[in-house]
Amino acid sequence: MSNVIQLSNVVKKYKEVTAVNHLSLKIKKGEIYGLLGPNGAGKSTTIFMLLGLTEPTNGEMFVEGVSPTVKPIEVKKRVGFLPDHVGVYEDLSGKENLTLTARLNGFSKLESDYKADELLEQVGLSHAKEKKAGKYSRGMKQRLGLADTLIKDPSVVIMDEPTLGIDPKGIQEFLEMIQRLRDERNITVLLSSHHLHQVQQICDRVGIFVHGELLAEGDIDSLQQQLLDKNSYQYEIETKESADRVAKLLTSQDNKIQTTIYDGKVHVTTKKRDEGELSKTIIDNGFHLLSFRKMSYGLDDIYQQYFQGGDTLGSGKI
Ligand SMILES: Nc1ncnc2c1ncn2[C@@H]1O[C@H](COP(=O)(O)OP(=O)(O)OP(=O)(O)O)[C@@H](O)[C@H]1O
Numbered sequence: 488m489s490n491v492i493q494l495s496n497v498v499k500k501y502k503e504v505t506a507v508n509h510l511s512l513k514i515k516k517g518e519i520y521g522l523l524g525p526n527g528a529g530k531s532t533t534i535f536m537l538l539g540l541t542e543p544t545n546g547e548m549f550v551e552g553v554s555p556t557v558k559p560i561e562v563k564k565r566v567g568f569l570p571d572h573v574g575v576y577e578d579l580s581g582k583e584n585l586t587l588t589a590r591l592n593g594f595s596k597l598e599s600d601y602k603a604d605e606l607l608e609q610v611g612l613s614h615a616k617e618k619k620a621g622k623y624s625r626g627m628k629q630r631l632g633l634a635d636t637l638i639k640d641p642s643v644v645i646m647d648e649p650t651l652g653i654d655p656k657g658i659q660e661f662l663e664m665i666q667r668l669r670d671e672r673n674i675t676v677l678l679s680s681h682h683l684h685q686v687q688q689i690c691d692r693v694g695i696f697v698h699g700e701l702l703a704e705g706d707i708d709s710l711q712q713q714l715l716d717k718n719s720y721q722y723e724i725e726t727k728e729s730a731d732r733v734a735k736l737l738t739s740q741d742n743k744i745q746t747t748i749y750d751g752k753v754h755v756t757t758k759k760r761d762e763g764e765l766s767k768t769i770i771d772n773g774f775h776l777l778s779f780r781k782m783s784y785g786l787d788d789i790y791q792q793y794f795q796g797g798d799t800l801g802s803g804k805i
Pocket residue numbers: 501504505506524525526527528529530531532533
């Protein structure tokens with residue numbers, strides 16, 4: 488698969504603030520890529536550079552082989568952009584909003600009418616197409632906004648926090664729609680968000696972006712592996728006796744072992760893979776082992792680790 492979006496060593500400085508720091512990124516055709524980061528991480532700045540709205544201080548970037556810095560108009564023809572709050576003409580109906588955009592993009596009256604109906608159907612707004620957009624809910628407005636960006640048949644859609652302010656049901660519908668549109672149209676999607684659960688749900692790959700730097704990247708499994716490589720092996724141990732006593736025993740045997748107590752169980756972080764040795768120590772010291780499990784993690788744990796700089800992963804899934 489070819490890279491539709493490519494950034495090499497991109498730096499963006501605003502006077503003394505480095506908003507993006509040596510960012511390199513490759514996004515393949517048909518991928519949904521999530522740029523996950525807290526406020527101020529540099530997500531919007533990255534998106535604005537990709538749209539040709541601001542220039543990088545250093546480095547280069549391409550969208551379908553075209554540099555937004557050199558040919559911003561060319562890039563705008565291929566890329567649809569959905570901001571966190573879409574501006575719609577409140578006094579026009581959903582359909583009138585779309586036909587207007589289509590007409591402005593050079594489509595005939597007949598084509599505009601057809602396109603508007605087709606897209607309203609695809610984003611699930613056919614039932615409300617004659618209703619004034621001002622009366623739409625936040626979720627409906629975002630869906631209308633997405634239909635609007637699709638009028639020019641972009642090959643890439645960039646979304647900046649597209650679900651802000653939408654209710655949970657609306658978010659779910661919106662995310663499913665993004666996935667469906669990608670499947671149907673094979674578009675490439677770059678989605679920025681600080682909502683890890685949303686990102687986890689629909690993105691093929693996730694980049695964890697903090698202070699302008701990409702700290703880790705991959706699908707959920709490989710992100711998890713990167714963390715575990717760093718933190719070694721983690722186990723959850725439950726005994727009939729108090730977790731505290733087991734924790735004390737294990738750390739007295741090996742001072743490199745770290746333990747935390749969570750929900751009455753001991754979570755052990757160790758540099759070596761040694762299920763056998765650990766359980767033997769516990770049993771040999773007279774404890775009754777009820778369960779012994781290797782832990783694995785979801786994106787929420789990974790996010791906590793990177794964003795909050797936690798030393799241990801306290802709430803790993805098993
Ligand atoms: N025009 C600007 N002038 C000066 N500093 C800016 C400008 N735009 C952004 N910044 C700074 O660059 C950094 C990255 O901001 P950016 O808006 O890209 O982050 P973000 O991840 O999109 O966060 P948010 O979700 O809050 O928008 C921040 O420290 C911000 O204050």
